[in-house]
Amino acid sequence: MKYTLDTIPVLDAYKADCECPLCKLRILCEDQYLDTMLSSAYMEPEWRIKSNETGFCTRHFELMFDRRNRLGLALMTHTHMIEVIKSLEKILGEGDSGKRGLFARKSAEDGAPAKIRARMEGCVICEQVDSAMERYAYTIAQLYFTNAEFKQLFASSKGFCLPHLALVLEMAEKTLSGAQMPEFKKAVAALELENLKRIEGEIEWFTLKFDYRNDGKPWGNSQDAPDRAINKLMGACVGAEAEMPAHND
Template sequence: MKLEFIPLYEAFEKYEDRCPICKIIEQEEKVYCERLLEDEILKDPEMYIKIGQTNFCRYHLELLNNSYDKLGLAIALKANISHKLQQIEEMSKTLKKKRRRKIEKEKCLVCKYLRERDAYHVHILLDILESDKDFVEKHSKGFSNLCFHHLDVLIGLAKNIAPQIDKIIELNKSTIEKNINDLEWFITKFDYRFHDEPWYDSKDSIERALKLLGGGYYD
């Protein structure tokens, strides 16, 4: 087995109740945010510039704020705010000019990293599906919980693995249909006529729907 295959094999074994790829990205997000505030990263001139120039999204600013390293966060924020002040000063100098130079805004550094990691893991999964024809069958539970984002990306990139993709689509179709039925029953339960009826599997239907829809939030 190739070394790069191992994280996905482990994810599909451990995280059967949600999208395994989302779970990997979630773990890498936490590690990356913590590393951004470490001394060796902040002392790297190239990385320090990147941190200063990025436009951290609101979500990742909150995640960084929840980090244990407040000193690292303060240094990163100083770099970021200082850069933005410099941009404002440059813009103010060109206000009287007819053609103002547009200042390009960098996207969130963490979101960019996660997009790259997401694409990497999807391509590795495609390699696994090509080399291991039984992978879908062995991990049907994990595949049945792929989020819409990763299911869509897999379908879009699949070339030589049509039979595996067909299996994955069927697995997800069953899960999605069950989620719809459970949501429908959840809604029905709010009708007083069904007050005494059991909830069945509908109590967590909203949480399952959010996981289904919430994959690939980084953009």
């Protein structure tokens, strides 16, 4: 697969000083795709066919629900539901010949519960966000060797959340040369471990601040340490780093 560089957004995210620049980019992407989906894409046949078939994950249904275009969301949900009902008629209607017992029993993957779960997997917005994130992770690995400004920003950055750490290493593995990969991996590992230990110290101080003997001592950088620790482990999901940009829809 051929990837394209996306230099400007990556440089901007690195200039923002955050725990994970890829989380910053992910949230901007989500915001943009949610807007597109609710403002115009749902009326375009190509997108509507995709959303009818695939639907949305819980997070993206929730985020669309929070925005104002309830009619757009209702239209998409309605036609997706029609497709889901068609699938369910098949899943719930098939294969019950009345036979019971050891030999008639199907394997777990063939059963209705597994098929219902599989039918509800997937999300049109996740698909787009995931492919943008692969492009950004690819860009990070490439810029490290080709862009002096980026290399400097990278060195003073705070590493990645763990899901994005895995993604960056995966994309680097796929696209860097055999000679580049060990150097990149070493730089990423040093940055990541240093920053994981920093947050571990910050969240420890947060817990120690609850000891009355530490009452008068300064919080330092620890007041939002639980938020940042959770985000570092899981990708931005709580606190200020997980907030969507303000919009006036």
